[in-house]
Amino acid sequence: MPESDESDNFDYEFAMSPATREKIFDLSAKAGYFQKDLESHRKNMAFTGKKTLGYRDSLRSGQSNYNYSSDVAVQELTNLFQGLSATLELGHRLEYSLRYQKLALAEELKRTEESARLSPPVEIQAIAPILQKIIADASVMNVTRARAQRLLERPAGR
Numbered sequence: 001m002p003e004s005d006e007s008d009n010f011d012y013e014f015a016m017s018p019a020t021r022e023k024i025f026d027l028s029a030k031a032g033y034f035q036k037d038l039e040s041h042r043k044n045m046a047f048t049g050k051k052t053l054g055y056r057d058s059l060r061s062g063q064s065n066y067n068y069s070s071d072v073a074v075q076e077l078t079n080l081f082q083g084l085s086a087t088l089e090l091g092h093r094l095e096y097s098l099r100y101q102k103l104a105l106a107e108e109l110k111r112t113e114e115s116a117r118l119s120p121p122v123e124i125q126a127i128a129p130i131l132q133k134i135i136a137d138a139s140v141m142n143v144t145r146a147r148a149q150r151l152l153e154r155p156a157g158r
Helices: 018-030 072-100 102-116 124-136 142-153
Strands: 051-056 061-066
Touching: 018 072, 051 072, 072 102, 072 124, 102 142, 124 142
Parallel strands: none
Antiparallel strands: 051 061
């Protein structure tokens, strides 16, 4: 048996909300479809990771890498995509916990519910199937199932 991959890859298929999709296209247009250098080139900027934004349609194509951009549209897109990533990673952790360590669900959902008061999860419907599994699982503590239900019922924040 080959050694397992060091990374923990996963994917979810979901339909992005029309509002988020429209926001992405609007911000991409404001950022010039990434056809220019997005990097701020400020001195002494902390390295927060290489990011790449790209766009392609029948009329234009662009891609740019950056660590930090002073372009407001790029900052908003970065926040949106990082928020979506956080939601998908939450779903992955919840799936794992539901399968292997149900007691960990309580703390994970408590943390998520508390942070959602300040910053609502992006595209929570992407992980609705796992939240519904938690809600339906009678072997999960009632308080944890109630937290999953409240997260699922939250109005869309972004």
